[in-house]
Amino acid sequence: MEYDEFIKTKKKYHPKSGFSIPENWLNENLFDYQREIVARSCDIGRYALFMDTGLGKSITQMNYADAVNRYTNKPVLMLAPLAVVYQMVREGEKFGFEINHVRGQKDVKNGINITNYDSLHKFDASAFSGVVLDESSILKGFDSKTRRYLTDEFRDTQFKLACTATPSPNDFVELGTHSEFLNSYTVAEMKMIYFTQDRMNTQNYILKGHAEAEFWEWIASWAECLTSPSDLGYDGSKHILPALKEIYHEIKHDDTSYLSNGALFEFAETNATTIGRNKRATIELRAEKVAELQNGLPHLVWCDTNDEADKLKEAMPNAVEVRGNHKDEYKAEMALAFANSEIQTLISKASIFGFGVNFQQACNMTFTGLNYSYESYYQAVRRMYRFGQKNEVNVNIIVADNERTILDSIHRKKEQHEKMKRAMQVAIISAKRDSQLKTDVFNQFVFPSFVKTKGIF
Numbered sequence: 431m432e433y434d435e436f437i438k439t440k441k442k443y444h445p446k447s448g449f450s451i452p453e454n455w456l457n458e459n460l461f462d463y464q465r466e467i468v469a470r471s472c473d474i475g476r477y478a479l480f481m482d483t484g485l486g487k488s489i490t491q492m493n494y495a496d497a498v499n500r501y502t503n504k505p506v507l508m509l510a511p512l513a514v515v516y517q518m519v520r521e522g523e524k525f526g527f528e529i530n531h532v533r534g535q536k537d538v539k540n541g542i543n544i545t546n547y548d549s550l551h552k553f554d555a556s557a558f559s560g561v562v563l564d565e566s567s568i569l570k571g572f573d574s575k576t577r578r579y580l581t582d583e584f585r586d587t588q589f590k591l592a593c594t595a596t597p598s599p600n601d602f603v604e605l606g607t608h609s610e611f612l613n614s615y616t617v618a619e620m621k622m623i624y625f626t627q628d629r630m631n632t633q634n635y636i637l638k639g640h641a642e643a644e645f646w647e648w649i650a651s652w653a654e655c656l657t658s659p660s661d662l663g664y665d666g667s668k669h670i671l672p673a674l675k676e677i678y679h680e681i682k683h684d685d686t687s688y689l690s691n692g693a694l695f696e697f698a699e700t701n702a703t704t705i706g707r708n709k710r711a712t713i714e715l716r717a718e719k720v721a722e723l724q725n726g727l728p729h730l731v732w733c734d735t736n737d738e739a740d741k742l743k744e745a746m747p748n749a750v751e752v753r754g755n756h757k758d759e760y761k762a763e764m765a766l767a768f769a770n771s772e773i774q775t776l777i778s779k780a781s782i783f784g785f786g787v788n789f790q791q792a793c794n795m796t797f798t799g800l801n802y803s804y805e806s807y808y809q810a811v812r813r814m815y816r817f818g819q820k821n822e823v824n825v826n827i828i829v830a831d832n833e834r835t836i837l838d839s840i841h842r843k844k845e846q847h848e849k850m851k852r853a854m855q856v857a858i859i860s861a862k863r864d865s866q867l868k869t870d871v872f873n874q875f876v877f878p879s880f881v882k883t884k885g886i887f
Contacts, residue, residue, distance in 0.1 A: 445613075447588055448475030449501050457493045459525050461486065463659040468493045470654070471591055472501075476612040478566070478653040479593040484790075484817025485656065485669070487593045488518060491562045492527045495542045498589045504559035506589070508544040509580075511565055514786035515546050516762035517769075518564070546758075547576060550583075560589030565785045567594045567805075569607040581611050595812065602635065605649060614652050624648075643861070646854075650861035657851075661859055673822045674815050678837070679723075681715045681830055708830055709799050710737065716798045716828050717741040723826050724775060728768065728792035731777045732784075732810055738798055742777050749775035752782060768792070784810040790818045796826040800836050804843035 451472040456465050464486050471477040471494050481487050495506040508529070510518055515531060522529035522542070532543045534552040545553070547568060555561070561584050563569070569577045569592065584590060592608050602625070606617035615623065621635055624645040628634040637645060649655075660666030709716070720731055720742060731749070733739050739751050750773050752764050765787055768776040776783075784806060792814055800807060815823045829837055 446474050447613075448473045451497050455493075455497050455500060457489065457496075457525055457527075459489060460493065461659065461664075463656075463662050463664040464490050464493075466662060467654055468497070472497050474652065475588065476590045476614075476652065477592075478608050478612060479591065480653055480655040481593070481595065482657040482817075483595050483812040483815075484788075484819075485659075487564070488521050489525055491564060491591055491593050492518070492522055492525060492529070492542065494589075494591050495560060495562050496527055498560035499541055502559035502589070503540070505538050505540050505557060506542050506560040506562065507538075507553065507555075507558045508542060508562040508564060509547055509550060510544060511786050512546040512548065512758055513761055513765050513783055514564055515544055516766070517787055518544055520766075550576070550579065555583040555587065558587065560591070561587050562591045562593065563611075564593055566592035566608065566611075567604070567785075569611055570601070570604045577607055577611075581607075584611070585613070595809070602637070605653075609649075609652065612652055615648075642857075646857035647861040650858045653858065655855050655858045657855060661855060669817045671815065671817065672819060674811070674825065675822060676825045676827060679719055679826060679828045681712055681719060681828060708832065709734070712830050713738055713741050717745040719828050720796050720798060720826075721745040723796055725794065726774075727794055728771055728773070729775045730768070730783075730789060730792060730795040730813070731775065731798065732780055732795065733777060733798045734779065734801065739777055739779075742798070746775055746777075749777050751777040753779070754782060780806045780810040783813065787813055788816065788818070789813045790816060790820075793819065793821040793823045794826075795824070796828065798828055800827060800829065800833070800840060802836060802839050804840055804847060807840060808844075808847070 449472055451469050456468060460468065467479065467481075468490050471479070471490070479487055479490060481490075491508070495508055499506045508518065519529045519531050528541060530537070530539045530541060530543045532538055532545050532553075533549060535554055535557065537543075538553070538557065543558075563580070568574075569580065590612055592611060602620075603617060606615070606620040609620060610616045624638060624641045625635040626638055628636050656662060658666035658669050660669075716738070723729075724746065731742060731746075733742060736753055739753060743749060743751050750764055750767075752761055761782065764773065764776065765783060767773045769787070769789055769791060771791055795811070795814060797807070797810070811823075811825055815825075
């Protein structure tokens with residue numbers, strides 16, 4: 431027992447800073463597994479929800495914010511991508527939560543307030559008892575200005591909830607930046623305790639074999655990670671998605687202009703500059719192919735540049751295009767119109783509508799091309815392919831015949847992501863169950879025996 435107690439002192443567990451939520455504070459629209467998640471989030475206080483798209487992050491984080499406001503009687507701030515802010519306000523009304531869309535500190539009310547990340551600098555973090563990050567993958571960039579600002583400004587905030595789809599399990603820094611935001615280990619501390627430098631590449635860190643179980647047990651103390659309610663022991667039969675069809679359309683890349691510059695061969699595209707040049711050279715062919723793929727049903731077209739959007743608009747005059755310099759209200763209005771099937775074809779970029787918004791009413795999308803970011807592709811596809819989708823989802827991908835390296839890279843990253851994601855979920859779920867089992871055994875057998883020997887009974 432003395433040795434076991436000594437070992438326990440060496441383990442790091444995420445400290446609780448929360449409260450037990452009263453049963454009548456749980457929203458009546460919550461599913462059973464969501465009720466458990468909200469209760470656990472409130473109990474721990476500073477928590478992360480790594481929940482796959484469509485599992486109800488919105489209602490769980492709204493209920494968390496509402497409970498924190500009731501408990502503290504102080505304002506709570508929700509932060510989200512711009513396109514999500516308007517959607518969150520509407521969903522709040524549907525579930526009975528009043529969410530106040532604020533543009534600056536003077537607009538804040540004692541309740542749930544929401545704004546977009548770009549407006550963060552207009553607010554005083556100390557005025558809020560809680561903060562909720564929607565699409566908290568914004569914390570991913572270790573050196574990003576936004577991550578540092580969020581971590582520093584809300585360091586002393588008692589209640590914090592970070593919500594995103596399952597992070598990339600092989601990007602341990604993303605887990606570390608979430609941990610640091612939630613006042614657990616810093617990234618540097620996490621690396622020091624659980625990782626060792628890769629001798630083959632000193633820029634990389636490898637999880638220590640003997641520390642793997644403790645690492646996931648520590649993650650499980652501050653994060654929820656699930657792809658289905660069945661991960662928590664609930665019925666997941668209603669959360670089985672229909673088929674996803676990824677259809678590749680190859681176009682011929684004319685290398686005449688490239689070879690005229692003196693090159694003997696055309697090489698595969700490997701960086702942003704050459705990818706961009708290749709797309710510009712095939713932009714008209716790509717636009718023509720997208721127009722051919724329109725089938726009279728709601729269709730979402732993803733592009734990367736304004737030049738692509740212009741050509742797509744020429745090929746599809748009746749389509750609606752949304753770009754970065756459009757007003758916020760217009761972006762929100764067009765997103766809602768497409769979600770309500772009032773717009774037949776929507777053209778935009780993944781940086782605008784690729785995170786957070788729900789387009790399950792449609793089941794057809796087209797990428798005018800790909801880059802090496804699997805995360806961007808995954809998130810864009812998940813706008814339609816998410817729980818609640820009733821139909822088979824068709825994802826058309828247009829690639830030039832010299833873009834094989836991009837395609838191979840996306841496939842490799844997809845396979846690795848799915849494999850590692852499941853491994854992380856199993857590890858966290860096992861760690862949670864083992865931790866609960868240890869607690870149950872202690873409470874049922876060890877503690878009663880201990881107090882009896884001390885003469886308490």
